[in-house]
Amino acid sequence: MTYHHGDLREALIEKTLEMIQHHETHLIGFRELARRLDVSRTAPYRHFENVECLLAVVVEEGFQKFVDALKPVVKNGAFSDKARFMEIGVAYINFALEHPAHYQLMFDQRFSQKGAFKEVEILTKEAFELLRQTVAACLGAGASKKESYDIAHLAWASVHGISKLIIDGQWNYMRDRQKFIRHSCERLLTLI
């Protein structure tokens, strides 16, 4: 047994992700993580100032995965612009539903407030740009940039709202969730 762990920093991030996937977000904490990694309670402090800083890194990784999930759809040449817009919506919501706890964390107030966590901010913008450019393509050359921004923001809000309401259990009574999602994303095309 070594006194030094090897790569505790990475291990902390991994275990945190694991706990998030297992819906144990409420149990995440330095003491619990240390216990699971067989290390002393304050060892994590050598790698992260506090729990929030660790979570911020996990959030960054979430947005990275998020962008990676959306990019194939955005780059897929088989879609028309409008079909692409719709498929981005579907892919967005499905990502959220496949990683609910992670998605929650990614959009937690803590990481978007007061400009701390700059990396997170940059990645969010990157994801948004994927949507915005698709909207701009749908609108054609005649439209203003502001209009593409407005519509993209509204579309973002719509898919975010759907994701949130489903994840938070507000629509537990709803059957045929997938049908509703596709249907809604099709409907959102009328916004353009």
Place this chain on the structure above:
Amino acid sequence: MTYHHGDLREALIEKTLEMIQHHETHLIGFRELARRLDVSRTAPYRHFENVECLLAVVVEEGFQKFVDALKPVVKNGAFSDKARFMEIGVAYINFALEHPAHYQLMFDQRFSQKGAFKEVEILTKEAFELLRQTVAACLGAGASKKESYDIAHLAWASVHGISKLIIDGQWNYMRDRQKFIRHSCERLLTLI
């Protein structure tokens, strides 16, 4: 100085609301509340099983206020059906922005999961019905009930998404928020 407080239960709810309004949600807890109400640390347990149960009551009051804020718009005969739909959206978002912390709590996962907190569930449905009936009126007699449900759900998601993204600080860079909100609610009319 009386040994008994008078109405500690009501006082706990009031103080909790006060703390929410002062953006001190993170400080809410039985010990802190007891301290502020000049009562012993475990006195709150005589009135609420645990903190979550206290919060559930506060959430109920939130939905009550919410419904009260939307009703005047719904009942206002001066609006056409479509204008009413739009104004409900604006009123919805403005309620959320005027009571951000309370709104957050109202839609917290904890109170909509697994059918506990039935009162909350009933009030949510009541608020949704206000929107759904307006949508049904817009659609006219020819449309199916399912269609009004689908569109109302999507519209709900949209205004919820806008509210959440603004409250959570994701759109801090956005100027002319009010203009965007009205503009978006107008755009949502194309969904019908």
Place this chain on the structure above:
DNA sequence: TTAGAATGTTGTCAGTGTCAACATTAACCG
């Protein structure tokens, strides 16, 4: 008036985050 229910208090335990002081190991430099 008095027994029992309601309400409030104190003591205790387990859990958390965080800091300071100390121990061990790794890395680098002469």
Place this chain on the structure above:
DNA sequence: CGGTTAATGTTGACACTGACAACATTCTAA
């Protein structure tokens, strides 16, 4: 190679939280 220093891990301590049990006081109703 050996020794100094930085990186990393540990232990102890403190303040805070939720929660339960045992006890105290007050209110209520027979």
